[in-house]
Amino acid sequence: MTTPLLPTYDDVQAAAKRLEGVAHHTPVMTSRTLNELWGAEVFFKCENLQRMGAFKFRGAFNALSKFSPEQRKAGVVTFSSGNHAQAIALSARILDIPATIIMPHDAPEAKANATEGYGGKVIRYDRYSEDREQIGRDLVERYGYTMIPPFDHPDVITGQGTAAKELFEEVGELDALFSPLGGGGLLSGTALSTRALSPNCALYGVEPEAGNDGQQSFEQGKIVHIPTPKTIADGAQTQALGQLTFAIIQRDVNAILTATDAQLVECMRFMAQRMKLVVEPTGCLGFAAASHMKEQLRGKRVGIVLSGGNVDIPHFCRLLGQ
C-alpha cells in the first residue's frame, strides 16, 4: 500500500482564510467552579456554538469552496449520521451547489429535518445492513456528483483543524488537549494545529467505550474495523478510522482514551447546569475523559473541544432525567 500524501498545517492556514467571515470564530469558555475543582486552568472551545451546531461546518465549507465550476454545477453527495450532512447542506446552500445526503434511517430526527431545512436532498439507508459507500459510488457514477466523505478527505481534515488553530491563537500553548474522536477528521486536523502551535502539548482523542476502534487501531498500528457500536454518542458511531486520519493520528496523537455513556450524561449535565451550554453526547467525549484523569491535570493548562450541540431536546431531557 502506498503512503497517502498527508495535508499539513499550511493547508489548515489556507482553510482558515476560506472560512474567514463565513464560519464563526467560536468562543472559548471557562468555569471558575471547574478550575477550582480540578486545580487546573481549563479552556473549552465551544464548537457547539458553530454554525449549524458543530465543527463540521468548517471542513464541509472548506471542501466545497475548492470545487471547480463543473463540480459546482453537478453537485455534491455525502453520507453521514447527521452533523456532516447538515454541514454539507448548509455549505452547499451558501455556495449554490446542489447537495444529496445519504443518511441512516435511525439518524436523530432533528438532524434529518435540519438537513432538509438547509435544502439538502436526503436518501435513507439501513446502517446495520446496507453499504452507504456503495450507494454513494452509484450516485457519483450516475450523476457526476463529487463525494465529500465525513472525515477521510484532506480538505475536510484541514477545515476541522481551524478550530484548534483558533483555540491556540486565543489562549496560547497548552499542556494537554482533549478532542472527541469518530472517524478522526476533527482529531487529525486538531493534531496538525497542535504540532504547529503548541508542539509539546499532550493530545488525546476520546471515543465511546462501546466503539474503541480508534484505540485498538492506535495500539495495533493498523486500522481496526468494528461493527457499528451502540452508544448515545451518535456522532462517533464510526466503524473505522480513515487512511489519512489514521496516518496523522498515529504520527501526532499521544493516546486514545474512552468514555462511557454514563460519563457523557454526567458531562452534559455539568455543561447545562454550570455553563448554560447544550452539548450533544458526542460533544462531551473530551470533557468526560479529562474529568476521569483530573488528578494528572492538576496545575496544568488544559484545552477541551466541545464538538457539537445538536441533540433533540426531548432526548436531551430524557438523558438528563436519568
Ligand SMILES: *Cc1c(COP(=O)(O)O)cnc(C)c1O
Ligand atoms: C462528527 C463528530 C465528531 C467526530 O468527528 P470525526 O471527524 O468523525 O472524528 C465528534 N463530535 C461531533 C459533534 C460530531 O458531529
